[in-house]
Amino acid sequence: MTFQITQTDLQTILPELILFGMGMLVLVVELFRRPGASTLPQALVALLGISASGYGAYLQLGLDLKGFSGEVIADDYAAVFKMVFAATAFLTVLISTRYLADRKMDFGEYYALLLFAVGGMMVMASALDLLMVFVGLEILSISSYILCGMLRHDVKSNESAMKYFLLGAFATGFLLYGMAMIYGATGTIHIREIGMALTNPDTFANPLVWFGMALLLVGFGFKLSIVPFHMWTPDVYEGAPTAVTAFLSAGPKAAGFAALIRLLVEALGAMRGEWSQVLWVLAALTMTLGNVVAIQQNNIKRMLAYSSIAHAGYILAALVVSTSEGLGAVVFYTLAYTLMNMGIFAVLILASGPDKERVTFDDFKGFGYVSPAVGLATLVFVLSLIGIPLTGGFVGKFQIFKAVVEQGYIWLAVIGVVNSVVSVYYYLRILVVFYMTPPQGEPAPKPVFHPGLAAAILVSAVGVLYLGILPSAWLELSSRSVSVLLAGF
Amino acid sequence: MSILGIPILSLVIFLPLTGVAALLLVGRNQGALARGIALAVTGLTFLASLPMYFAYDAAMGGFQMVEQMDWIPAWGAQYFLGADGVSMLLVLLTTLLTFLSVLAAWNENRHTREFMIAVLLLEVGMTGVFLALDVFLFYVFWEVMLFPMYFIIGVWGSDRRLYAAMKFVVYTMAASVLMLVAILFMYYLNFQSTGHSSFNLLEWYHLKVPFPAQYWLFAAFALAFAVKVPMFPFHTWLPDAHVEAPTAGSVILAGVLLKMGTYGFYRFAMPMFPDAVLMALPVLMGLAVAAILYGALVCMVQPDMKKLVAYSSVSHMGFVMLGLFALNTQGVQGSMIQMLNHGVSTGALFLLVGMIYERRHTKAIAEFGGLMGPMPVYATVFLVVVLSSIGLPGLNGFVGEYLILLGAYGVNPWGAGVSALAVVLAAIYLLWMYQRVFFGLVTKAVNQKLADLTLREMAVLAPLLVLIVWMGVYPKPFLDKMKPSVDQFIASQAGAKPAVPESPAAKPESVKPGVSLR
DSSP: OOOOOOHHHHHHTHHHHHHHHHHHHHHHHHHTOOTTOOOHHHHHHHHHHHHHHHHHHHHTTTOOEEETTTTEEEOHHHHHHHHHHHHHHHHHHHHHHHHHHHTTOOOTHHHHHHHHHHHHHHHHHHBOBHHHHHHHHHHHHHHHHHHHTOOTTOHHHHHHHHHHHHHHHHHHHHHHHHHHHHHHHHSOOBHHHHHHHTTSHHHHHOHHHHHHHHHHHHHHHHHTTOTTSOTHHHHHHHHSOHHHHHHHHHHHHHHHHHHHHHIIIIISGGGHHHHHHHHHHHHHHHHHHHHHHHTTOOBHHHHHHHHHHHHHHHHHHHHHSOSHHHHHHHHHHHHHHHHHHHHHHHHHHHHOOSSOOOOBGGGGTTHHHHSHHHHHHHHHHHHHHHTOTTSHHHHHHHHHHHHHHHTTOHHHHHHHHHHHHHHHHHHHHHHIIIIISOOSSSOOOOOOOOHHHHHHHHHHHHHHHHHHHSOHHHHHHHHHHHHHHHTTO | OOBTTBOHHHHHHHHHHHHHHHHHHSOTTOHHHHHHHHHHHHHHHHHHHHHHHHHOOTTTOSOEEEEEEEEETTTTEEEEEEEOHHHHHHHHHHHHHHHHHHHHTTTOOSSHHHHHHHHHHHHHHHHHHHHBOBHHHHHHHHHHTHHHHHHHHHHHSOTTHHHHHHHHHHHHHHHHHHHHHHHHHHHHHHHHHHSSOOOBHHHHHTOOOOTTHHHHHHHHHHHHHHHHTTOTTSOTHHHHHHHHSOHHHHHHIIIIIHHHHHHHIIIIIHHHOHHHHHHHHHHHHHHHHHHHHHHHHHHHTOSBHHHHHHHHHHHHHHHHHHHHHHOSHHHHHHHHHHHHHHHHHHHHHHHHHHHHHHHHSOOBGGGOOOTTTTOHHHHHHHHHHHHHHHTOTTSHHHHHHHHHHHHHHHHOHHHHHHHHHHHHHHHHHHHHHHHHHHSSOOOSHHHHTOOOOOHHHHHHHHHHHHHHHHHHHOOHHHHHHHHHHHHHHHHHTGGGOOOOOSSGGGOGGGTOTTOOOO
C-alpha cells in the first residue's frame, strides 16, 4: 500500500500546517538574532503565522472534509475552535513582548513553542481518532511545560514547570490507559467508529469500556483542572511567567474541552446518561471549590488560577446537558472567557515594570486613578468575570444556565448562580483595591505605554462588550458549529 | 409609539450616556466642568421625561409609547419598552431625583468626574428597569444598575463604606440570581406552552403556571424584590448602605432603588403568579406589618439622624407592601402613590441630613440642639418634610398612608389597625428627633455659627417642597394617571381577589375632599 498525501489531506490541516511552519520559521529567524537584540521580528513572524492560521480556519467554516483516512476532520466545530485558539495565541503574543524583555527571558524560542502549542490545540479540535487527540495533546503539553519554566533563574518558575510536567505526565498515563481500554473493547480508535461499536449491546456491556471512560475522564480532569484533579493548577499558574499563565488558563483548557466534547458526544454518546451524571457532580464540585478557595488568595495570579477552575466548572455544567444549546454555550463561553481573562492578565503585565512584578492585591491600591483608561478596562473584565449583563461573561453564563434549566437540571443552575454570587466577593476585591483603597506610601507608578499591551487590552475590552451587547452573530455561529456533532443523535 | 417621531423612552433612558461620553473626555482635575456637564445632562433628561406625563393617555390605559425590536433573535430577547401610568410616574421621580442629587452633590470634590459618571450610569439603569417590558432586558438593567451604586457607596462613602458596599452588592445579587433561574424556568415553560422563545412579559402574563412550580417561581421573584424593598427580615443591608453612602447616593437609594422592589412586585412577581400570591398572602401581609412596626420601633432608639431616616424607610416601604397586598383599588392606588411620596419625602430628608452633615461632619442627634436659632429656613423646611413623612393631612404622606390603611382595613382589619399604630410611632420618633435637633437652646458652641441654607440648597429642596404640598392637596392628577394601570393590576389578581366589604372604605371622598379615587 502506498501512502499518498492528497490535497484534501493538506486542506484539512491547513491552519495547523501554517502554525508549525511558521514556528519553524521563528526558530530560523532566531538563529540570526544577535545576542541582546530584541525578539520583535520573531514576535512579528509569530503574529503573521497566527493571523494566517486563523484566516485558514475561517476559510474552513462550512466545510466537511476528512483527511488522512479519516483521522482528522475539518468541520464547523473544529474551525470555530481553531479561530478561538488563534485569537488566544494572538493576544498572548501581544502581551508577551514587553514581559519577556522585562523579565530577561527574551528568547525567540518562546514564540516558536507558543506556535507549536497552539498547533497542538488545533490538532485536538480536529482530531477524529484517539491517537490524534493524544498527539495533539502531547504537542501542546510538552510545549507548555517548557513555557512554564522559561524563567530559568526563578525558583517558582522551575517549580511550576516541574509540577506541571510530573502531573501532566501522570495524567497522560491515565488518558492512554483509558484509550487503550476503549480500543480493546471496541477494536477501533476512530471516534465515530467507537460510537458505532457502542450501539452494540455486547460491546456496551463490556466493563473495559466503562473503565476506559472513567480513566479518560480522569485524564481530561487533570488537563482541565477539574476538582478533584486540580491540585497542580494554582502552583503552576503562580510560578509560570505571567504571559504564559494567561495563555495556559485560556488556551489549553479550551482545547481540552474541544477534544473532550467530541469524545463524549461522538464516541461515548451511547453512555450519555452515565457520564452526564458524573459530570454533574464534577461541575458542582469544581465551581464551588474554585470560587470558595479563590476568596482566600492574596496573589492575583493565584486567585485567577482558582477562578479559572471555577469557570471550568461552569463550562462543565453545560457539558452535562450536551444539547446544541449547551455545547453552543461552551463555544461561546470559551471565547468570552479567553477575552476577559487575557484582558485582566494584560493589565497585570502592563502594571509591572522591569523592576517589579505586580501580582498581589496590595500592589494595585489606587491604580484605577493612576491610569483611568486601564482602570475602566479592568472594570469591564471584572464585571464580565462575575457575569454582569452587557458583558460576554454574562451572555455565556446565561446561555449555559438556560441550557441547563431547559433540561430540567434546576439545582445545577441554582448551584451555578449561587457560585456567581460567591465569586462577586473576590472579583470585587480587584475593584476595591483599584478604586476604594488609598495606597499606603508610594502609589503604583503610571504604567508605561506599550502598543502590544494596549492593543491587547483594547481588543479584549471591546470584544467582551461586543459579545455582551450584540452577541447574536457569535451565538449563532457557535450553535451552528456544534450541530455537526449532534447530527448523529 | 413616539412623540414627534422621537422614541421618547429610549431617549430618556440613554440620554445620560451622552453625559458619560462627555465626561470621559474631561480632564481629571476639571471637577467644575464635570459637575456642569452632569447637571446639564440630568436636567435635560428630566425635561425629556416630562413629555411622557402628557403623552400618557390615562383614558386608554395599558402600555404606551411602546418601542419594540429584536435584540437577540436566537433567544427571542427583544428591546421592548413601554410605560404604564405607574412606571411613567416612577421614571419622572427618577429623573427629578437624579437631577437634584447632582445639584446636592455640588461640593463632592473627590474624583468628581468618576462620581458623575456613576450617577449617570445609575440613571440609565434605573429608568431602564422601570420601562423594560422584556424580562431579559429588565434583568440586564436590574443587574447593571447595581454597580454604579456599589461604587457610589464604596468610593464616596464614609468610614465603613467597603463593608456596606459589599453587603449591598452581595445581598442584592444573591437574591437576584435566584430570580434569574426563575426567569429561565419561566422562559422554558413559555416555550413549552406556546412553542416559541420569548421573554415578552405581556406574553408571560397569559401563561398558566402549574403548581407547585408557581409557588417556587413566585418565591424566587419575591425574594429578589423583597431584598430590594427591603422587606423585613431582608432589610439589614439598608441601614448600612444608607449610613455609609454619600448624600446623593442615599437620596437615589431611598428615592428610587427601593421602589424597584415594590415595582417588581407590581409588575412581575404578582401578575405572573396570582395563585401563589393568594397562598402566600398571609405571610406577605404579616411581613409587611412586621416591617412597618419593626422599622418604626427601631427608629425610636436611633442616635444617628441618617440611620433614623433609613429605618423609617423600612417602615414606610412596609406600608407600600401592605397596600399592594390588599389587592383592592384603594390599597394598590395608595401603595403606588406612597411610592412617589416616599421618594419625595425621604429623598428630601436625606438631602436635609446631608446638608447639616456637610456643615458639621456629624449626623448624631446629640451633637445638635437649638438649630432653630442659627438656621431658621433650614428648620422650617425640615419641619415640613418631617410632617409630610409623618403623614399630616394636607401633605403628601397622608394621601398614601390613608388609602393604604383604608384598603388594608377592608381585607385585614387587624393588620391595618396594628399598622395604624406605626403612624403614631412615626410622629413620635420624627418629632422627637426634630425636637432634639431644633428646639431649645444651642448646646454646642460650634452650632451657633452654622450658616443657613444657601441658594443652591434651597433650589434643591424647592421642587420637593412643591411636590409635597401639591401631592397632599391635589393628588388627583397622579391618581388619575395611575388608575387604569392599577385596575389592570387588580384584574390580573382576579383569582386571588379577596372580598372587599362596603365599609367606610367605599366613600373616601366624604372623609377628605382632596382625595379622589376616580
